[in-house]
Amino acid sequence: MSxxxxxxxxxxxxxxxxxxxxxxxxxxxxxxxxxxTLEEVLYISSxxxxxxxxxxxxxxxxxxxxxxxxxxxxxxxxxGARRYDLLAPLLEITTAxxxxxxxxxxxxxxxxxxxxxxxxxxxERAIELEEFGIHNNPNEWxxxxxxxxxxxxxxxxxxxxxxxxARGARVPNAHPFLAILAGKMAEHAGDQQMAxxxxxxxxxxxxxxxxxxxxxxxxxxLQVDEDVANLEALTGRYQQQTGRFPASFSELEAAGxxxxxxxxxxxxxxxxxxxxxxxxxxxxxxxxIQKGTPPGYVPPLAPKFLPAD
Amino acid sequence: xxxxxxxxxxxxxxxxxxxxxxxxxxxxxxxxxxASILVGQISIxxxxxxxxxxxxxxxxxxxxxxxxxxxxxLVSKEIEKRTLYTVLSRPxxxxxxxxxxxxxxxxxxxxxxxxxxxxxxxxxxxxxxxFQKPDAWVLVALYFIILQFxxxxxxxxxxxxxxxxxxxxxxxxxxxxxxxFAEDLRGFAGITQGVTRWLATGAAYLxxxxxxxxxxxxxxxxxxxxxxxxxxxxxxALVYATLAISGAVLVFEHRNLK
Amino acid sequence: MAAxxxxxxxxxxxxxxxxxxxxxxxxxxxxxxxxxxxxxxxGPNGAGKTTTLKLLMGLIFPTxxxxxxxxxxxxxxxxxxxxxxxxxxxxxxxxxxxxxxxxYYGQLSGVDPKHRSRKVDDVLQRVGLPQVGGVxxxxxxxxxxxxxxxxxxxxxxxxxxFFDEPMSGLDPMGRREVRDLMEQLKHEGKTxxxxxxxxxxxxxxCDRVAVIHQGELRGVGAVADLTxxxxxxxxxxxxxxxxxxxxxxxxxxxxxxGDTVRAVLSEANQDTALEALRRExxxxxxxxxxxxSLEDYFIQKLQPGVTVGARA
Numbered sequence: 027m028s029x030x031x032x033x034x035x036x037x038x039x040x041x042x043x044x045x046x047x048x049x050x051x052x053x054x055x056x057x058x059x060x061x062x063t064l065e066e067v068l069y070i071s072s073x074x075x076x077x078x079x080x081x082x083x084x085x086x087x088x089x090x091x092x093x094x095x096x097x098x099x100x101x102x103x104x105x106g107a108r109r110y111d112l113l114a115p116l117l118e119i120t121t122a123x124x125x126x127x128x129x130x131x132x133x134x135x136x137x138x139x140x141x142x143x144x145x146x147x148x149x150e151r152a153i154e155l156e157e158f159g160i161h162n163n164p165n166e167w168x169x170x171x172x173x174x175x176x177x178x179x180x181x182x183x184x185x186x187x188x189x190x191x192a193r194g195a196r197v198p199n200a201h202p203f204l205a206i207l208a209g210k211m212a213e214h215a216g217d218q219q220m221a222x223x224x225x226x227x228x229x230x231x232x233x234x235x236x237x238x239x240x241x242x243x244x245x246x247x248l249q250v251d252e253d254v255a256n257l258e259a260l261t262g263r264y265q266q267q268t269g270r271f272p273a274s275f276s277e278l279e280a281a282g283x284x285x286x287x288x289x290x291x292x293x294x295x296x297x298x299x300x301x302x303x304x305x306x307x308x309x310x311x312x313x314x315i316q317k318g319t320p321p322g323y324v325p326p327l328a329p330k331f332l333p334a335d
Numbered sequence: 336x337x338x339x340x341x342x343x344x345x346x347x348x349x350x351x352x353x354x355x356x357x358x359x360x361x362x363x364x365x366x367x368x369x370a371s372i373l374v375g376q377i378s379i380x381x382x383x384x385x386x387x388x389x390x391x392x393x394x395x396x397x398x399x400x401x402x403x404x405x406x407x408x409l410v411s412k413e414i415e416k417r418t419l420y421t422v423l424s425r426p427x428x429x430x431x432x433x434x435x436x437x438x439x440x441x442x443x444x445x446x447x448x449x450x451x452x453x454x455x456x457x458x459x460x461x462x463x464x465x466f467q468k469p470d471a472w473v474l475v476a477l478y479f480i481i482l483q484f485x486x487x488x489x490x491x492x493x494x495x496x497x498x499x500x501x502x503x504x505x506x507x508x509x510x511x512x513x514x515x516f517a518e519d520l521r522g523f524a525g526i527t528q529g530v531t532r533w534l535a536t537g538a539a540y541l542x543x544x545x546x547x548x549x550x551x552x553x554x555x556x557x558x559x560x561x562x563x564x565x566x567x568x569x570x571x572a573l574v575y576a577t578l579a580i581s582g583a584v585l586v587f588e589h590r591n592l593k
Numbered sequence: 594m595a596a597x598x599x600x601x602x603x604x605x606x607x608x609x610x611x612x613x614x615x616x617x618x619x620x621x622x623x624x625x626x627x628x629x630x631x632x633x634x635x636g637p638n639g640a641g642k643t644t645t646l647k648l649l650m651g652l653i654f655p656t657x658x659x660x661x662x663x664x665x666x667x668x669x670x671x672x673x674x675x676x677x678x679x680x681x682x683x684x685x686x687x688x689x690x691x692x693x694x695x696x697y698y699g700q701l702s703g704v705d706p707k708h709r710s711r712k713v714d715d716v717l718q719r720v721g722l723p724q725v726g727g728v729x730x731x732x733x734x735x736x737x738x739x740x741x742x743x744x745x746x747x748x749x750x751x752x753x754x755f756f757d758e759p760m761s762g763l764d765p766m767g768r769r770e771v772r773d774l775m776e777q778l779k780h781e782g783k784t785x786x787x788x789x790x791x792x793x794x795x796x797x798x799c800d801r802v803a804v805i806h807q808g809e810l811r812g813v814g815a816v817a818d819l820t821x822x823x824x825x826x827x828x829x830x831x832x833x834x835x836x837x838x839x840x841x842x843x844x845x846x847x848x849x850x851g852d853t854v855r856a857v858l859s860e861a862n863q864d865t866a867l868e869a870l871r872r873e874x875x876x877x878x879x880x881x882x883x884x885x886s887l888e889d890y891f892i893q894k895l896q897p898g899v900t901v902g903a904r905a
Binding site for chain 1: 430518519521523544547564574577585588589
């Protein structure tokens with residue numbers, strides 16, 4: 027083998043070896059440094075300072091912080107976290123760097139405001155975030171919707187929510203739904219129907235996959251809660267008629283109380299328990315349900331992020 | 336073989352010194368002394384923080400600029416001026432030339448960093464009157480900065496083995512910037528889907544990872560650096576520099592010299 | 594064993610960005626140069642001389658063919674320790690002094706450190722630069738750099754020397770000195786392969802020459818053979834302004850310049866012509882046999898359509 031060919035072979039082997047070794051080492055480094063990119067938030071938590079440090083490339087830096095925020099929440103959520111202390115500063119930095127990044131405000135309304143495990147449980151900071159957004163983007167109806175949503179869902183502040191929806195409805199090109207929401211807020215306070223309307227609006231108008239998945243999960247939970255309530259009413263009536271609870275839905279069918287076998291939003295059949303309660307077969311798939319779970323059911327630490335559709 | 340590499344390396348070092356590269360130390364010294372005097376007068380509790388942040392950032396930037404601007408000329412200048420002809424007509428293999436050049440520039444940067452480190456510690460002593468135990472982590476941060484230099488030098492050498500000096504500088508500098516966000520890039524790749532995910536993941540693992548090598552703000556806050564991180568970072572820098580040099584050798588080995 | 598063996602060495606470049614056309618820098622070349630020989634590689638600028646030398650030095654890679662120097666591959670470090678190369682218009686690390694440069698090259702060539710310093714002194718002396726060893730090369734003139742170039746090529750006492758245009762950039766004195774130096778190297782038994790477009794240098798130094806034009810070998814031969822008197826003609830020069838009629842009758846080609854006349858005629862008519870001049874009381878200046886000069890040979894070989902006459 028000529029000298030030159032030997033050099034080629036040796037260095038090709040070296041190249042391939044080093045390439046694989048570098049990938050392995052990177053994985054190790056990532057494991058050793060979880061959340062390392064977030065350290066900065068602890069050091070430079072002032073969005074103003076960061077904006078100055080970005081030397082005018084604040085748009086790019088905003089995108090980086092936005093990615094960090096999504097990743098932070100996603101990975102912690104996946105690991106079943108109960109606290110999301112950095113989510114608020116991350117979103118605040120992101121929006122300070124780019125006040126027009128609307129998706130960040132939406133993310134705040136959907137994940138910063140709700141209680142754990144669905145969110146960081148900081149509705150006040152989420153509202154501050156929305157107000158900052160409205161101040162910078164007064165013509166975006168979505169931001170008013172976000173704030174009203176937080177006030178309604180988390181704070182049960184129906185008057186406040188109605189007021190924000192009304193403000194949003196006056197914005198040019200506002201979604202017509204805002205005016206309806208503003209009006210119905212008071213009369214339908216705490217209504218399941220109301221909640222369903224709002225989650226559907228979120229689901230239909232959002233452009234963010236996580237927000238959409240979250241809305242879908244809420245809608246499915248509302249559906250299950252409603253189904254279970256209806257079905258349990260039927261088993262109760264059956265017991266009144268026959269003196270015992272039905273063993274299956276076919277008995278309810280035979281008694282003319284029900285047509286067809288009822289299925290949950292994922293297509294699984296519901297099941298009747300001996301005490302007349304109705305349960306879903308896979309409660310882990312429905313992170314937000316209030317009804318239909320076995321007695322003493324503990325939701326899993328890490329709720330599944332289920333597909334949006 | 337080892338002797339020839341050493342001779343080429345020391346000649347490269349001599350060239351850098353005679354081309355007055357080390358003059359940057361004067362600018363650095365002025366910067367450090369000016370900064371420490373200013374900081375000493377205005378702030379009370381954050382002198383150490385500012386001196387470490389500013390000092391280490393300056394060490395890193397000065398070194399990067401030197402690494403890139405000398406690195407791009409290492410091979411192309413020798414081809415341009417045909418000084419390479421009389422070297423390669425001697426019992427010197429092309430790969431020995433590349434490796435020698437790498438060590439020469441790396442050595443220059445180590446010496447340069449050594450003097451800058453003295454400047455940083457002098458400024459630290461000036462503002463806090465005594466050394467504290469956490470100052471030892473500053474040494475680790477400096478070591479990581481040198482590891483960054485090794486990677487960027489190897490990369491610049493790789494680019495200059497096939498492209499023009501200007502383009503090499505642009506490539507190397509872009510990779511430095513991208514590499515500083517390497518962890519974000521891998522995070523970003525993680526939340527994409529399908530083909531994009533494959534491409535993004537591949538790219539994210541191929542760019543040099545400078546983010547793990549940057550512990551400046553962490554040591555400025557007197558946080559310790561884990562032994563595990565030191566170990567992995569050392570191994571990574573070694574492996575990545577070898578990777579880039581192997582690429583440079585493979586290109587250069589088959590290149591027709593103009 | 595031949596010192597340099599070239600077998601079908603060929604180099605083509607692709608020219609053009611979109612539709613690549615091949616450009617022949619060197620058509621298949623066959624040459625063999627014996628040890629101890631001084632070989633001149635002649636050709637106009639751009640003929641392919643430098644390309645050949647770069648191929649032999651392993652600086653560029655052949656499209657086809659091989660070459661061996663001292664029986665070894667062109668990338669063999671063992672061979673490279675035994676050769677010296679002077680590139681065309683050499684340029685060196687200008688931040689070094691001449692002595693530092695030679696020391697560095699001595700290190701790379703593996704010259705024994707014990708003798709290195711003495712060898713550097715010797716070689717500086719030999720190329721006529723003993724006083725400027727401590728001066729940085731950026732202060733050197735073109736001619737001085739050429740001498741440094743020769744110094745670095747012979748520093749490690751190589752067996753085979755490759756010089757690309759060794760006389761270029763030198764003043765007449767310098768050319769003379771370099772010529773003498775090459776003469777000495779020849780006496781020391783070195784093989785010298787050098788390219789030039791200055792024919793008088795080649796004529797004075799070479800055992801054999803090759804003529805190359807447009808990347809193609811046009812002829813190879815011993816200088817002694819090429820310049821021998823093949824035509825059997827003499828040149829007669831005398832003082833005067835006219836040509837006697839009797840001389841014209843002999844079929845002489847005559848040129849009158851000022852008060853001298855130069856006539857070329859066949860050797861057989863030499864006596865008759867001299868007799869005629871004496872009769873006319875012309876003052877004879879010289880009678881010399883006409884030799885084909887290397888220049889004639891060279892010009893002839895550059896004509897289009899001429900193929901390789903004698904292969905080496």
